[in-house]
Amino acid sequence: MDTNRIKRFATEARNILKAGIAAKITTLGFNKKGNVAEEHRPQLMQGGTLWNGQFYTEGFYHQWMSLYNRIQQKGINEVYEEAAYTWFNRLCAIRILQKNNLCSPVLQYADAARTPIIVDEARQGHLPQMKEDIRQRIVELLDDDTKVTEQFALLITAWCHDNPILNQCFGSMADYTELLLPNDILAKGKFMDMLNHTEFITDEEFQSPELIGWLYQFYISERKDEVFAKKGKFEADEIPAATQIFTPNWIVKYMVQNTVGRIYLDNNPYETTLQKKWRYLVNQTEKPTPENLLKYNELTDLKVADLACGSGHILNECFDLFYDLYIAEGYGRGEAIENIFRHNLTGIDLDNRAKQLATFALLLKACQKDSSFADAHCLPNILTMPKPWNEETDENLNDFLSLYFQGENTSSQNEELAACFELMHNADSLGSIMKFDISDSTRLLVKQTTDYWCNQEIMPDAVRLQLPAFELILALTEKYDALVMNPPYMGGGNMNEVLSKYVKANYEEGKGDLFSTFMLLAIDRLADNGKYSMINMQSWMFLSSFEKLRTSLLKNYHIENMLHLGPRTFDELSGEVVQNTSFVVAKNKSDEGGVYFRLVDGKNCAEKKDMFLQALQEHTAKVYYPNVPQSNFEKIPGCPIGYWVSPNILKIFTSNLALSAVCSPTQGLATADNARFLRSWFEVSRSRIGFGFENAASAARSRLKWFPYNKGGDVRRWYGLSLSENIIDWYNDGEILKSFKPAVIRNPGYYFTDGITFPRIGSNLFYARILQPGFIFDCNGPSCFPQEKKEYILGFLNSKVMQQLLFILCPTLSFQIGDSFKVPYIGKNNDYINHCVQQNINISKQDWDNHETSWDFETNPLLAVNENTYIDNIRHEEKLHEKETDKHICINPAAPQLGSLKWRMEQYKTK
Incomplete structure (x- = not known):
């Protein structure tokens, strides 16, 4: 398409x-x-x-x-x-x-x-x-x-x-x-x-x-x-x-086949014909134990839902799979479709337009199988948010409930249902995450009465208008055998007041985003041993804000398999730049390991699909990770879903102290008005800037106004960059800034102390630099202050080992202090490493000071090139040749071209 x-x-x-x-x-x-x-x-x-x-x-x-x-x-x-x-x-x-x-x-x-x-x-x-x-x-x-x-x-x-x-x-x-x-x-x-x-x-x-x-x-x-x-x-x-996005078809097939299809195969282990048709089914490494098996009697008992169904793409795929199941079991086409619509599938969406399209898509699919459904005599069970009850224009609710239940209801049931109707006043914001707290007896009464009214050709107008509300109550209190969803993505900061308040009160572990709220909703609405599958953002796998959610999932439920999709999952026309994961979770505990597919390196959705299919057949290395115990994740601080982590790396985590145990990670201040309190150093007279003060007291006594300010910066290790560009108004120990109410002053005891700094926002690499004495630092230039082994710790922070360990904890572009210092510290007393680090600092400083943005800049390096530079370069070339060939050569220098900018540049690059 x-x-x-x-x-x-x-x-x-x-x-x-x-x-x-x-x-x-x-x-x-x-x-x-x-x-x-x-x-x-x-x-x-x-x-x-x-x-x-x-x-x-x-x-x-x-x-x-x-x-x-x-x-x-x-x-x-x-x-x-x-x-x-x-x-x-x-x-x-x-x-x-x-x-x-x-x-x-x-x-x-x-x-x-x-x-x-x-x-x-x-x-x-x-x-x-x-x-x-x-x-x-x-x-x-x-x-x-x-x-x-x-x-x-x-x-x-x-x-x-x-x-x-x-x-x-x-x-x-x-x-x-x-x-x-x-x-x-x-x-x-x-x-x-x-x-x-x-x-x-x-x-x-x-x-x-x-x-x-x-x-x-x-x-x-x-x-x-x-x-x-x-x-x-x-x-x-x-x-x-804001939350609509269309799921690639092959991922929908993966989700449906590994939930509905897997449940069917667990109950029909000798079925092979359909299994061959399901290209995206992940083979189980072990058969489920009897206590972890979801059993059903008839195919009509198998209940599946998408509680954020959009235009019905996932429901359409569920329809196709169920249709094949019914035909395989000997049902006729019309009977199969009616059973699917009446018994198997439920869809809910808060957008009525999406509900209409989902209904149309499913009815179209039914007509393609059997044209007799063109009269719409049987409709799929797709629901949207009902019109809220309004006692100012509608009748008294208790009177209506007596009419609806024909006098069979009790006062306590009225109270339960009144709370449901009250909650539905906010249905256009809350949608499927609404929790209707009703007893089993009340639900049974609602079910029996609603079925009765649905079979009546003539009913009171009030009943007809409120039937959708009772159907929604039933749908959101049902226990489903499988749930398959692409839930809405919306960070807590974008939630309106009604939605934010409700999520915090009812889904506290998933409050970070609406997709994580739906993860909790899925567990709540699943039957025991049921399975849910989603495609959502990968952030829940790693970020500290989702740690409680991860811990609960790993402790109580089982990740059966996962496609770690990473970036570029959705069609580029969707405009989505999120990084994704799709997975299947069973509502039971299991010692069986999960199967993971690492597809993050796929350049687009089609390439990820090919990688997955190839890994299913060939068990491709670095893509296919079978039998990964969930207990492995608990060995890593914060329980990230680090399925690719080797036993040797896991041992590093379990055998070493965290980096935070040997140095103090700290966040700095936030001015709340940088235009007022910050300058570039070259905007201010050098005589008014306080360089090199080693403590706050001596800086205050100087009566100077401006002091070096560490504001993070771009990618650069060891020394320099934005570290040396900014100055801050810290007159009289920050008197004015401290009195500015929006400002946040953090950890002032470390100001002017020498240490190590790194920016909060990374670019796929973590990097650290020396923090010289005399600096104040801000929230974008967090720092640590080791009491000893500073050079060694700086070397460790800039090593490939650190990069790999940190990537497990936080494979994103934002390095929070809490994540960075959970890394295990591999401590050694190594003079050679210390020497190399100091050498790197010196080289980086020399390079940085060759830029005019450094306040230690003296002269342009091209102007510093002279005859001695030329001779040094020639001698270096002779030594290099001898080292590589064991033969000594003598190069006679030509006349230096000091008047040529090109010659100077070549000599500088050689140097």
Whole structure:
């Protein structure tokens, strides 16, 4: 599937539709802010509506007022988005149905004038089913050939309401939506023209349910960019766009086959035909023990869910696998599909648009297997957030509960359910992470009563409106045998107040990100011995902020297998730059080791896939890591998921003290206003800068204002760089800065002390430099102050050994002090190493002082090149030749070219 083409189509279509709808709203009397002058408002009169000097039907007045009220409620920009997406959704869905031979080609053009077939047929007297008042409006409009767009809007709206799939998946359109069909919708190069003559989407791609997910992701990609550009907290209506990302298909297959497929094989160990079909199934090294085996009786008992289902990609893959299972067990096609929809699959998403698309995708897949499902008589179980109960407009909740349960409910059950309804007021922010605290007896009552109402053809309006709330309560209190998800990614800092408060109160170990919250949710919703699989960010595997989550997982559950994907996992068009992991966790304890695949070096998603498949077959070294005990991770401080760590490295961790035991890691101050308190040294008179003071007292007595300031810096070992560029206002022992309330002064006892420093942000390498006496340091230049063996410790910090050990603890670009000093310290008293370190410091200092940014700079090194430099270089070349060949040569020097800049540069480089 060429996602480049699909992205171009979706983004262009969105912009074209939004522009057309904006223009249409203007023609209806609204300005850019959604306001309407009094003279542009319609007037309801006997027999119709007067607007802009013309007479319209009475229905126009009600549609216009509905649009006006929606704009006042949501704002005009939200109405643009809403209407554009509604038309994009419906028209693309019709085109997909047409390409799958599930409806007539109503959108195609009947003539060169770009008249849609649905309009052409209506002119011949063939109208879709519709209400009589709408039929009369259409008949009146059909007499005027200049009103093709108005005719098309009414006809296609009626057609959508009459088509079972469209109606069941997307519901009825808001009454004002047909007013907002752009006037240019049928014009050349506009949306209908793109849809009918598109080269963006092939016929084969129209057959794929994946197309719906890609269209959804790319359609909202610009909206996603807008949400992230504003920064700060995400409001409830921004969460869907901010957290939507489409999972690569092969990773979905891996997750589904190693959860649902593995559970089936555990119960049917002699099945081989299907097993051969599952290319991404990871072979178990040992058979599960009886106590760790999830058993089920019938295939209909196997319950699977995606609690953040998006447009249904994962559910589609689950459908395919279940369908194969049912056919293998002798079920007919129709029976298999009905069982999947009614018993096996559940999807939940807080975005109603995603719920609609997931329903459509699954129903399309069902129709591709059995066309009898085109009447939508059986729908998949996809849920979204219900409309919250409002006692101001709805009846008393207790009275409604008595109606719903027909008097069978108790007061205590009413209290439990009232708490559920209260929680659902925040459902648009919380989604599936809501915890409904109800007893087993209450849940049974809800289940039996909801099943009863669902089988009734006639029910009270109040019951019909609240059925989705009870279905959601049941879905979020179910125990599932398998959960498969790509959960939303959202750091705690982006959570709005409602979401942040709820996560901290109910998912404390996973509060760092919404994806880690879903890891805890998955365990909570799994049956004993069930399995969940996710693709999420790899940060939970290593960062200290997820240590409690890791410790709990390793202590209580079993990682069966993992694809450590690293960067470049998602299609580059998604814009995602996160580093990922996908894994399967069983809800049991096991002594069996896990199987890990290290795919971090794959340059793109396709290469990672090939690496995985090759490792499955050939057990490729440095990619395939079988039988890794979870107890290994507990031997490393912070319990990182260091599956690739060798026994020798593990021994280093268990046999040595941590680095923090031999030196003091410290963070420095934060000014909170660098522009006020910091300068570059060359901005201030040298006589006002205090160099080389070895303690705070002598610095204060000097009455100088500015002192050297260590602010971290770029990659450089041993000595120099930003270390020597900045100065800070520390007059009278920092009197002014200390009185500045936003500033944070940390560890002042170490100021002006000589030590070792390293930057907080790395670039795939850890590096350390000497911290000379006389410096104050900040939070981006954390430091340590060894009491002895300073040269040795600096050498250790800059060694490859340190790099490898630290990478296990923190394989990211940010080196926190806590992570860095958990590294085991391999201490030796080695004079040769100390000598080498001091040599490196001297060489680095000499190099640094050759730059004009150093305050010890004396002269440009090119100007320092002279005849002696030339002779030294020649003698060096003679010695090097003799060392390499055992033969002595004598080089006669040519005349030095002191006037040539090129010659000076060559001599300097040689030196």
